[in-house]
Amino acid sequence: MSALAEWQRRFAAALRTPDAAPDAAPMDDGAAELGRPAGLDVYRNNVRQSLIEALATAFPHTRTLLGPRYFAAAAGDYARDHLPREPRLSHYGAGFADFLDDLPPLAGYRYASDVCRLERARLDVGPAAEAPVLDATRLAEHPDPARLCVTPRPATRRVRCRFAVGALWQRLERSEAPGESVAAGEEDWLAVRRGEQVLLTPVDAVTAALYGRLRAPRDTALGDALxxxxxxHGETAAGEALGTLLGLGALCERHAAPDDDEPNEEAAP
Structure with missing residues (x-):
């Protein structure tokens, strides 16, 4: 490791953990000192504050639920132990919802983590790659739709919520008061970007199951997934789930599935 890289590593460690900051003695390889403790405190506070502000920008509804003071305290604790791994702060906070799950004071407010996950999904699909939407017309025109390899578009995400946060989410979107506590009850949501707009829509369990089948890393023919x-869940429910995904614009065509009825050249005599 070069002298500069080692200095950067030690400087980052000192910013993250005050106790890890060494005294102002120069490094053995002649690199510059890390700096005086008071100077490091200035850097440390600036970094922490910038990360708190980044989280507040990313999760405004979560901040509303927790209140500005508690959110800032929780965000500060998260920032202390989770420094960014890349220069783009738009990706920062991917694990913030899981972090909130582990905070004892929020034991009675776990739905706040669900709202946080919905906000994270909206952020994630915003810059995701584009892909042509597979619609019902294209599917109907295909000579063998069951053989199509279909997958969710890159600009989609599924979110599993443990609470029925639909009404709460709508109130937050309208900048209304959050209201009373939220009842437990699993909900599946899909975040889908269409053009420049990201829509978050609750979907039933069958639609979520089909989405999960089609998102599998291996190529899956639409007929097999259905x-x-x-x-x-039954053929009717499966067909309705496909209609929901097509209507949301959540799917795209990957490529044609291999025809299992035709012999493979390697297997042919």
Missing amino acids: AAVAEA
Whole structure:
């Protein structure tokens, strides 16, 4: 490791953990000193404050639920132990919802973490890659739709909430008072970007299951995914789930699935 890289490593450690900051003695390899403790405190506070502000910008609804003072305290604790791994602060805070889950004072307000995850999903799909939307017309025109390899568009995310936060989310979107506490009850949501707009929509469990099947890393033919979901939930529900995903613009075509009925050249005699 070069002298500069080692100095940068030690400086970052000193910013993250005050107790890790060494005294002002020069490094053995002749690199510059890290600086006086008072000077490091200035840097440390500036970094911490900038990260708190980044989290407040990323999660305004979560901040509303927790209140500005508690949010700032929680964000400060998160920032202390989770420095950014890349220069773009737009990606910062990916683990903030999980961090909130572990805070004892929020034991009775776990729905705040669900709201935080919805906000994170909206942020994530914003800069995601674009892909042509697979719609019902394109599907109907295909000679063998069941053989199509279909996958969720990159600009989509599924969020599993543990509380029924739909009404709460709508109030927050309208800048209204959050209201009373939220009842427990799992909800699935899809975040979908269409053009420059990101829509967050609650979906039923069957739609979420089909989305998950199609998001599998291996190529999955649409017919196979529908058959698996239909086996668990019925053909009617599986068909309605496909209609929901098509209507939301959540799917795109990957490529044609291999035809299992034709012999593979390597297997041919």
